[in-house]
Amino acid sequence: MSASSRTCRYLLYFANEHIEFKIAELKSLASLYNIKLDLHEACIDKKDPFLVVDLPSEDGAIQIMSRTLLVRSAYELWGQGKSHEEMYRNLAAFHTDRMAPYFSANTTFKIMVESFNKTITQKEKVQRIEELPQDILKFEGKVNLKNPVHIFTLMEYYGHVGTTPPDKPLAVYFGRWICDGQRDKISYFNLQKRHFIANTTMDPGLSLIMSNLARVKQNSLVFDPFVGTGSLLVSAAHHGAYIIGTDIDYLLLHAKSKPSRARQKKRASDESVQANFGQYRLESQYLDVLVADASCHKLWRPMIHFDAIITDPPYGIREGAKRVGKDAEDEEKSSLQDEFPKRIPRLRDYHLSDIFLDLLDFSAKHLQMHGRLVYWLPVDRLDYKEENLPSHPCLQLIANCEQVLNSKVSRRLITMEKVREFQENGGMTARVEVDHYQDATFRERYFRPTNLTNDEDN
Amino acid sequence: MKLITHNMLTSNIIKGVTKGYPLGIIPRKVEVKDVDYNPEFLARMIPNMDWSAVCKAAKDVGHDEGLPKEIAPNFTENDEFLKAAHHVLLEIDVVEGDLVCPETGRKFPVSNGVPNMLLKEEEA
Ligand SMILES: C[S@@+](CC[C@H](N)C(=O)[O-])C[C@H]1O[C@@H](n2cnc3c(N)ncnc32)[C@H](O)[C@@H]1O
Numbered sequence: 001m002s003a004s005s006r007t008c009r010y011l012l013y014f015a016n017e018h019i020e021f022k023i024a025e026l027k028s029l030a031s032l033y034n035i036k037l038d039l040h041e042a043c044i045d046k047k048d049p050f051l052v053v054d055l056p057s058e059d060g061a062i063q064i065m066s067r068t069l070l071v072r073s074a075y076e077l078w079g080q081g082k083s084h085e086e087m088y089r090n091l092a093a094f095h096t097d098r099m100a101p102y103f104s105a106n107t108t109f110k111i112m113v114e115s116f117n118k119t120i121t122q123k124e125k126v127q128r129i130e131e132l133p134q135d136i137l138k139f140e141g142k143v144n145l146k147n148p149v150h151i152f153t154l155m156e157y158y159g160h161v162g163t164t165p166p167d168k169p170l171a172v173y174f175g176r177w178i179c180d181g182q183r184d185k186i187s188y189f190n191l192q193k194r195h196f197i198a199n200t201t202m203d204p205g206l207s208l209i210m211s212n213l214a215r216v217k218q219n220s221l222v223f224d225p226f227v228g229t230g231s232l233l234v235s236a237a238h239h240g241a242y243i244i245g246t247d248i249d250y251l252l253l254h255a256k257s258k259p260s261r262a263r264q265k266k267r268a269s270d271e272s273v274q275a276n277f278g279q280y281r282l283e284s285q286y287l288d289v290l291v292a293d294a295s296c297h298k299l300w301r302p303m304i305h306f307d308a309i310i311t312d313p314p315y316g317i318r319e320g321a322k323r324v325g326k327d328a329e330d331e332e333k334s335s336l337q338d339e340f341p342k343r344i345p346r347l348r349d350y351h352l353s354d355i356f357l358d359l360l361d362f363s364a365k366h367l368q369m370h371g372r373l374v375y376w377l378p379v380d381r382l383d384y385k386e387e388n389l390p391s392h393p394c395l396q397l398i399a400n401c402e403q404v405l406n407s408k409v410s411r412r413l414i415t416m417e418k419v420r421e422f423q424e425n426g427g428m429t430a431r432v433e434v435d436h437y438q439d440a441t442f443r444e445r446y447f448r449p450t451n452l453t454n455d456e457d458n
Numbered sequence: 459m460k461l462i463t464h465n466m467l468t469s470n471i472i473k474g475v476t477k478g479y480p481l482g483i484i485p486r487k488v489e490v491k492d493v494d495y496n497p498e499f500l501a502r503m504i505p506n507m508d509w510s511a512v513c514k515a516a517k518d519v520g521h522d523e524g525l526p527k528e529i530a531p532n533f534t535e536n537d538e539f540l541k542a543a544h545h546v547l548l549e550i551d552v553v554e555g556d557l558v559c560p561e562t563g564r565k566f567p568v569s570n571g572v573p574n575m576l577l578k579e580e581e582a
Contacts (some may be wrong), residue, residue, distance in 0.1 A: 106538055118513075129548060217499070219496070219498050219499040219502055221502075221503070242499060243461060244466075248574075250574060250576070250578065253572050254569070254570060254572065265489070272570070274571070283493075284493045284494035284496070284548075286459055287462060287463055287464040287548075288459050288571075288573075289570075289572060290459075290467075290572060290573045290574075290575055291573065291574040291576055292574075292575035292576060293471075293575075293576060293577075293582075296471040296575075296577075296582065298468060298470035298471045299467060299468065299470075299471050299509070299575055300466055300467070300468070301465075301466055301468055301479065301507075303466070303506050304466045304506065304546075305506070327556060
């Protein structure tokens with residue numbers, strides 16, 4: 001019946017953050033909802049926050065927006081051009097029947113003006129609105145600035161952030177605002193308010209993006225083999241998943257490790273991974289966390305298949321081992337001696353690339369068909385090449401997005417999908433063409449982003 | 459530890475063990491918690507459950523009363539069965555106790571609801 005049942009052009013206005021991830025996230029969400037999306041990726045300028053897409057329906061746009069962290073807002077595109085004049089001409093060619101309902105005298109509306117990479121004054125904004133062609137935009141409804149039924153936006157693009165903006169915009173868009181994405185969840189899941197954190201807790205924006213790349217949905221069963229404080233699984237549960245995690249660090253899972261917040265001497269008695277789910281009323285989706293070595297795949301019955309595996313692997317198994325050695329001197333620890341294995345398997349030499357090969361082998365076996373593995377791979381930026389990526393005959397690479405940490409080091413968010421059934425004895429094992437981590441000093445060169453250090457609370 | 463998780467775990471991680479399933483449970487403290495009932499999720503999970511292991515675990519923790527011995531044939535539409543499955547799989551929580559390898563008797567302690575499946579180096 002309505003306009004929403006026809007293919008139409010939509011404008012996605014992306015946030016200027018994690019731009020390397022935006023296309024991968026968009027494609028994952030489109031495939032999650034079975035929405036046809038044709039992108040000419042080679043032509044996409046990631047630094048341009050505006051992207052015009054054809055979608056089968058407005059409902060599709062709304063579904064994508066119900067999950068995206070990287071698209072700020074979606075608009076039904078009414079007109080676009082390289083100048084205001086070209087945009088007006090384009091607007092004149094837009095379906096009048098699609099515009100008509102919004103011109104009704106019985107409705108209320110407002111028009112906004114936004115500019116990217118240039119600040120424009122309120123006066124200029126008013127002027128831009130007055131210049132809009134009134135013979136095309138025949139608004140008859142009342143203007144309501146506080147609480148309009150419909151919002152229209154004129155957007156001007158003045159080039160990449162940090163470049164000198166030209167006098168005239170490089171691109172101009174006019175559209176009807178449909179809805180915003182999920183950027184408000186970044187503050188909702190803010191770590192400063194999180195009950196249980198450690199210095200490796202993932203920031204909420206990135207962990208929600210990971211869950212989007214993994215296509216987590218209602219009733220998914222999701223596993224994090226290196227669960228830590230469960231930050232990735234909180235995001236998955238927010239998207240409707242039931243979650244399980246393992247971690248080798250007994251003290252961490254029992255919230256007996258050193259607190260990560262400055263000014264906190266001891267962890268509260270009720271700190272736990274589970275408490276993080278209770279905090280967001282996601283407790284019903286918390287299944288369990290276990291103290292276990294993720295390299296022991298036989299812990300899981302062969303029948304068990306996860307819909308997604310989302311994880312931030314340790315960048316050196318020995319780091320954890322050191323921590324145990326140090327904590328063993330605490331008196332608090334001695335009460336745990338009985339349960340705490342004195343010699344822990346992780347003390348053996350577990351080569352860094354083996355962690356990733358193990359993870360792929362595990363995923364090939366224990367992912368549901370078309371289930372996804374999403375994980376971080378730390379790399380030396382100068383040495384990194386495609387051949388460093390671990391591969392597996394059952395897993396197809398979907399996305400490989402770089403997050404730069406400093407001039408030398410970055411981490412890559414890898415998304416893989418299970419596309420072939422795993423067969424025992426089928427010679428199906430993970431491999432890597434060129435080992436990126438041969439150089440044992442890699443770990444020393446690598447250090448984590450400092451966004452989660454103790455000054456967090458200040 | 460919930461019984462849904464118990465149903466997924468084996469002790470085949472121990473060197474030489476091949477029949478490490480299902481793990482026995484020696485409960486010391488078991489709690490029953492309220493979990494939102496979600497028939498769609500249960501209907502997804504039940505086909506992958508080893509139901510005889512569910513029944514045995516329920517018995518080990520003393521919550522097998524009224525539990526169907528088999529998966530109902532039309533379980534996705536059988537609300538009574540799904541509710542029983544919901545209770546046993548998701549609401550019963552082993553807070554303190556041991557999981558026991560059926561082949562070797564090796565115990566894995568559960569404390570604060572968290573099983574410890576770590577092995578000593580010579581066991582792995
Ligand atoms: C980068 S952290 C993950 C942090 C997690 N995303 C969070 O929200 O806190 C890696 C974790 O892997 C754990 N780990 C190290 N070796 C392991 C192993 N062999 N098996 C399971 N977990 C391991 C560490 O104890 C650490 O908590």
